[in-house]
Amino acid sequence: MDCWILYDPIDLEQNRFFAERLRSSGEELGLECDIVTSDNMILDDAPEIVVSRTRDPELVSQLEDYGSTVFNRSSVSRICNDKSMTYSFVSRLGIPILPFTFGEPLPPGPPWVVKSCSGHGGAEVFKAEDEQEVKELLDRLSSRKPIVQTFATDPGRDLRVYVLGGRIIASILRSSDSDFRANFKLGGKAEPIDTPDDIKEMVRRITPELMADFIGIDFVFSDGQPYLNEIEDVVGTRMLYSLTDMDPARMYMEYICRII
Numbered sequence: 001m002d003c004w005i006l007y008d009p010i011d012l013e014q015n016r017f018f019a020e021r022l023r024s025s026g027e028e029l030g031l032e033c034d035i036v037t038s039d040n041m042i043l044d045d046a047p048e049i050v051v052s053r054t055r056d057p058e059l060v061s062q063l064e065d066y067g068s069t070v071f072n073r074s075s076v077s078r079i080c081n082d083k084s085m086t087y088s089f090v091s092r093l094g095i096p097i098l099p100f101t102f103g104e105p106l107p108p109g110p111p112w113v114v115k116s117c118s119g120h121g122g123a124e125v126f127k128a129e130d131e132q133e134v135k136e137l138l139d140r141l142s143s144r145k146p147i148v149q150t151f152a153t154d155p156g157r158d159l160r161v162y163v164l165g166g167r168i169i170a171s172i173l174r175s176s177d178s179d180f181r182a183n184f185k186l187g188g189k190a191e192p193i194d195t196p197d198d199i200k201e202m203v204r205r206i207t208p209e210l211m212a213d214f215i216g217i218d219f220v221f222s223d224g225q226p227y228l229n230e231i232e233d234v235v236g237t238r239m240l241y242s243l244t245d246m247d248p249a250r251m252y253m254e255y256i257c258r259i260i
Helices: 009-014 016-028 057-065 074-080 083-092 131-140 197-210 238-243 248-259
Strands: 002-007 032-037 049-053 069-071 112-116 125-128 146-150 157-164 167-175 189-192 214-222 225-232
Touching: 002 009, 002 016, 009 016, 009 032, 016 032, 016 049, 016 248, 049 057, 049 248, 057 069, 057 074, 069 248, 074 083, 074 225, 083 197, 083 225, 112 131, 125 131, 131 146, 157 197, 157 225, 157 248, 167 197, 167 238, 189 238, 197 214, 197 225, 214 248
Parallel strands: 002 032, 002 049, 049 069
Antiparallel strands: 112 125, 112 146, 157 167, 157 214, 167 189, 214 225
């Protein structure tokens, strides 16, 4: 059975190791795998299976229309790659999020976080200390659908929960002494921990509704309580390879082979 490992060109250069692990794991499991980029794929040649590592729900939807089974599907990509849609989705499930607006009126603050709805990995996320900074950041991100959010009272600390096939496989607590963003690739520290019961319960509410294959669900903390921050559709795996003995690429491809 043919399978594409689909990346955007820039992301492929930054994540070549994981792409190759997906390909080699798939081939060991009996799939015919090719690493393909979004700029040179030919829809008429779309295979039975696509492992999408792109953040383009419209492209994923086109592949589905051509008959491919895509992991993660377009509905997941659409919800996860727009933070306002993520927040709307989880709010309906009773999952707490920090207050946000599109700039008018401002949510409780200062300070505030100003971020684009489509940013990921800690990019396009900024702290604003006053209303003038908010205005400048909104102007700067105007083409990226910016939102303004109440600043968490426990900055520089968050929890990523990795979910594969609806099951939690790991939780990594990230922290930073120098940046309110705790992302690992931005220099934050990280350690595996047991998933707290209250966060397990939130994940259990999300997974059957979202129907994702492999995602990371990120939580921030304010006044000691967890709030959902974002859901990563194209979730990074550096922390799992660095901090655990897991091989998430192999686990993902084994899951896909069970599904098909």
